Amino acid sequence: MVKLRFHGDVLLSSPVLSVLKNALPHAEIDALIYRETCDMISGHPSLSQLFAIDKAWKRLGPVGHWKAEWRLLRQLKARKYDLVVVLTEQNRCAWLVRLLKPRWSVGPVWGGTGRFFKKSFTFLNRLVPDNSRHIVELHLDALRHLGIYPAETARQLTMPVPAEVQTDTLAMLQSAGAQLQRYIVVHPASRGDYKCWKPERVAEVINRLTARGEQVVLTAAPTADEQAMVAAIRQRLERPVLDLTGQLSLKQLAVVIDQAKLLLGVDSVPMHMAAAMQTPVVALFGPTSPVVWGPWQVPHRLVTVDMSCRPCVMEGCGNSRYSECIERITVEQVMSSIDSLLAETASSRAD
Secondary structure (H helix, E strand, C coil): CECCCCHHHHHCCHHHHHHHHHHCCCCCCEEEEEHHHHHHCCCCCCCCEEEEECHHHHHHHHHHHHHHHHHHHHHHHHCCCCEEEECCCCHHHHHHHHHHCCCEEEEEECCCCCHHHHCCCCEEEECCCCCCCCHHHHHHHHHHCCCCCCCHHHCCCCCCCCHHHHHHHHHHHHHCCCCCCCCEEEECCCCCHHHCCCHHHHHHHHHHHHHCCCCEEECCCCCHHHHHHHHHHHCCCCCCCEECCCCCCHHHHHHHHHCCCEEEEECCHHHHHHHHHCCCEEEECCCCCHHHHCCCCCCEEEECCCCCCCCCCCCCHHHCCCCHHHHCCCHHHHHHHHHHHHHHHHHHHHC
């Protein structure tokens, strides 16, 4: 399997590995992804080997970069693949298939896909641009083209966590005073700021939650923009929260989310991690489509506003990075969704 995209995209491809292994239990299944996304599927029970392209290779200079790419290609060729499933429409993926020369290969094509890419595969997974199916199902269409039809129970997201990471993270949470299975994780940030809600509204929701006795755990990436966003939120808080911003690896974040009774966030990788850990999700959606990118097979509530232009799949209104459809979401909408989901899932999470 080849998936050269961001963290959430890689996690959303994890059912492909599970379905392939179920259909071909004796097959060795490998994956090729970017190095930075390895935590999303490393340790997957269906994986034999995980290969990665490191974007840092570009800093090695032309010769060093070429040598690193050549080493990877030699490793892949040594595996002598019968089948290559490509889930990313990139010409480098097409070149890879041509160089590996598998017996069968399948790749995704859109209306504007070039002839070179199309001619590189034995099967083409034709995707309709305005498809109204979840991205997980679009990934699995690559297998359907091969006559492999996934069972409903095999389509869950999978993000394994090593036992030592689980143990260490739980100890850290307990040492910090976290009430396991009883706190709410708030992850307000995303790689795309146009998907995010204003800090003052996030703070107002947290204040309402803590006022009634809920424990809140704040999480975000260690990047400057996400730390600035959390700082703006904390300035407006009326009661203490457990702030783990920038302190967690992705595997540790998975444990923190797994131990929560609910995650509040936006269209970003922690939302998909919550789905993998089966933690209920309240997700705010603006320009992106919740039908395609929403929480997958997990109890959830989607918070949106009804605007004729959404989802526009743009980076804010007119690509301005300002999304009116996110700005119009109210604190009352979010609180109502949280209360509704907590009431629905209280008994199941307690079990």
